[in-house]
Amino acid sequence: MNIGLLISEIEDKEVKKIIIGANQAAKDKGVSLVVIPGKYLISDAGDINAGFEYQYSALFDYAVTSDFDALVIDIERIGSKTTILKKEAFLKKFEGIPVLTLTETDGYKSVNPVNTVKNQFEQLGYEAVSDAVFYAKNQVLPPLEPAQDFTFVNGSEADALRAVLGVSDIFLHKKYADDKLSEAFSQMAANAGISTCGILLYEKNARNTIKYPWTRPEEISVKSAIIDGNNISFKDEGMTLSTNKVISTFAKNPGRSYILGDIYAGEYQLGIMVSELTEGILIDYCFDNIMALVTGACRLSSLEKELQKTTEELYEVQEELARDDSVLDHIGENDYLTGGLNRRGFFSRAYDLLKEKFVPGKSALVAYIHMESLKNINSLYGHEEGDRAVKRVAQILEEVFSDGVYGRIRGDEFAVIVVADEEGKAESLREEMSEQNAKLLSERSRYLNHLQYSICEFSHEENLSLREMLKETDENLQRIKGNL
Structure with a gap:
C-alpha cells in the first residue's frame, strides 16, 4: 500500500516532525510512504513576489494517480498563501482517491486530532498515516492511536555537509565522463547507502506559469535509477516511463519512506528526483541543496547537449552554404x-x-x-x-x-x-x-x-x-x- 503525504516544505520545523512521525507509522504499518514537498499554492495577486516558488507545486500533480491508496494533505500550510477558493479547487484535483486533511477542513475528512503535548507533531504525523491506512481499507477513521515513542535520529550535520560538498565537487567540476551524469548520481547515492533513488527528466521541457499552468506530460525518461539496492543500467536513450507509474515503480518496499524533488529552471519543468527518505535528508537545507545541485547539473548537461546539437546543425548549414551561396x-x-x-x-x-x-x-x-x-x-x-x-x-x-x-x-x-x-x-x-x-x-x-x-x-x-x-x-x- 502506498500513502502520499503532501506537505509544504521540509525546512518547516513542524513539518519535519510530522514527517518523522509519518515515517515511523509507515514502518509500523508495513506501508510505503511518499513525501511530496510541493511548497505553497500561490494566488494570482502574489505572483510578483513569488518568483518561481510556485514551480514546486507541480510535484502535487504526481499525487493524482492510482499509484496511491490514500493521501494525507497538509492543506493548512500548503494553502497558507492563497484563498479559500483556491484551496478548495486544489483539493478537488484528488477526487477518486481517499483523502484525509491534516487539519479540519470543510467538506473533507481530517485525521484524528492529537491532544498530546509531548512530540505533538510527530504524533500527528504518526496518526495521519495510521488513519490513512485504515481509511483506505474501511472508508472510516480508526480509533485514536496511543502515544508513541519516536526513535528517528537525525543524521550528522557534518556528514550531511560532506555529502553536499562531495556532490557539488563531482557535479560542478564535471568529474564524470561525458553524458554520464546520471550514472555518477546513481553511484554517489549507492555509496551513501541509499537503496532507492532516481533522476527522471521530460523529453521536452514543460512550460509552467501561474497564468498558464502546465499539464503533466504523459511520459518521463528515467536517466538513472537504483531500486531496492539494484543499480539499473540504461542505454543512452534511457527508459521511458508513464508519469502515472513513477510512484509504483520506485516506492515498492513496504515499511520504507520516499521523497520527491522538483527539477525546474525558470518557467520550465525539467523533471523530478525520487529518493529514499534517509535521516540525512531532514538535516536543515540538506535536501534543498542536493536538489539545487542536481538541478544545476541536469540543466548544464541539457545545455551542453543543445550546444552540441546546435554546433552540428551550424556545421551542416555551413556545409550547405558552402555548396550553394544563394544565402x-x-x-x-x-x-x-x-x-x-x-x-x-x-x-x-x-x-x-x-x-x-x-x-x-x-x-x-x-x-x-x-x-x-x-x-x-x-x-x-x-x-x-x-x-x-x-x-x-x-x-x-x-x-x-x-x-x-x-x-x-x-x-x-x-x-x-x-x-x-x-x-x-x-x-x-x-x-x-x-x-x-x-x-x-x-x-x-x-x-x-x-x-x-x-x-x-x-x-x-x-x-x-x-x-x-x-x-x-x-x-x-x-x-x-x-x-x-
Whole structure:
C-alpha cells in the first residue's frame, strides 16, 4: 500500500516532525510512504513576489494517480498563501482517491486530532498515516492511536555537509565522463547507502506559469535509477516511463519512506528526483541543496547537449552554404568557389552593363546554364569532386562569354548576359557552347559533367527589363529540360 503525504516544505520545523512521525507509522504499518514537498499554492495577486516558488507545486500533480491508496494533505500550510477558493479547487484535483486533511477542513475528512503535548507533531504525523491506512481499507477513521515513542535520529550535520560538498565537487567540476551524469548520481547515492533513488527528466521541457499552468506530460525518461539496492543500467536513450507509474515503480518496499524533488529552471519543468527518505535528508537545507545541485547539473548537461546539437546543425548549414551561396550572395559580389561573380554580383554588374551599353541598335543575349549532373557527382563522389566540376564549368563560361557578365546564381546554375553589336550572335554562342559541352563530356573522368543551357537574344526595347529577359530565358531552359 502506498500513502502520499503532501506537505509544504521540509525546512518547516513542524513539518519535519510530522514527517518523522509519518515515517515511523509507515514502518509500523508495513506501508510505503511518499513525501511530496510541493511548497505553497500561490494566488494570482502574489505572483510578483513569488518568483518561481510556485514551480514546486507541480510535484502535487504526481499525487493524482492510482499509484496511491490514500493521501494525507497538509492543506493548512500548503494553502497558507492563497484563498479559500483556491484551496478548495486544489483539493478537488484528488477526487477518486481517499483523502484525509491534516487539519479540519470543510467538506473533507481530517485525521484524528492529537491532544498530546509531548512530540505533538510527530504524533500527528504518526496518526495521519495510521488513519490513512485504515481509511483506505474501511472508508472510516480508526480509533485514536496511543502515544508513541519516536526513535528517528537525525543524521550528522557534518556528514550531511560532506555529502553536499562531495556532490557539488563531482557535479560542478564535471568529474564524470561525458553524458554520464546520471550514472555518477546513481553511484554517489549507492555509496551513501541509499537503496532507492532516481533522476527522471521530460523529453521536452514543460512550460509552467501561474497564468498558464502546465499539464503533466504523459511520459518521463528515467536517466538513472537504483531500486531496492539494484543499480539499473540504461542505454543512452534511457527508459521511458508513464508519469502515472513513477510512484509504483520506485516506492515498492513496504515499511520504507520516499521523497520527491522538483527539477525546474525558470518557467520550465525539467523533471523530478525520487529518493529514499534517509535521516540525512531532514538535516536543515540538506535536501534543498542536493536538489539545487542536481538541478544545476541536469540543466548544464541539457545545455551542453543543445550546444552540441546546435554546433552540428551550424556545421551542416555551413556545409550547405558552402555548396550553394544563394544565402551568402547578400555578402560581397564574388563567388568563393569559382572566383567569378555570385548572384548579387551578377545582378549588380548586369544592371550596370544594360544601363551603359544596351541602347537602340544593340541586342542583349541572356543565357542560363544548368549543371544537371552536379547533385549526382556530390552524392557519389563527394563535394570536393563537385567543386572541381563547378570550377571546370566556370572556365568554359569564361572562354565562351569573355565579353559579357556571368555569375553563379545558385549552386548548380549560372547566368550570363552579353550586349552585342550585331544580331545573330546567339546562334554562334549556342554552337560554341555545344562544342564545349561535347568536349566536357569527352574528358576522361569517373562521371559525366553535362550542361543544359538556354541562350535567348533580345532586341532593344524601351521598357524591356532584365527580369523579363531572365524569365523568358529560364522558361526556355525549362522547356528544353522537359519541365514545361
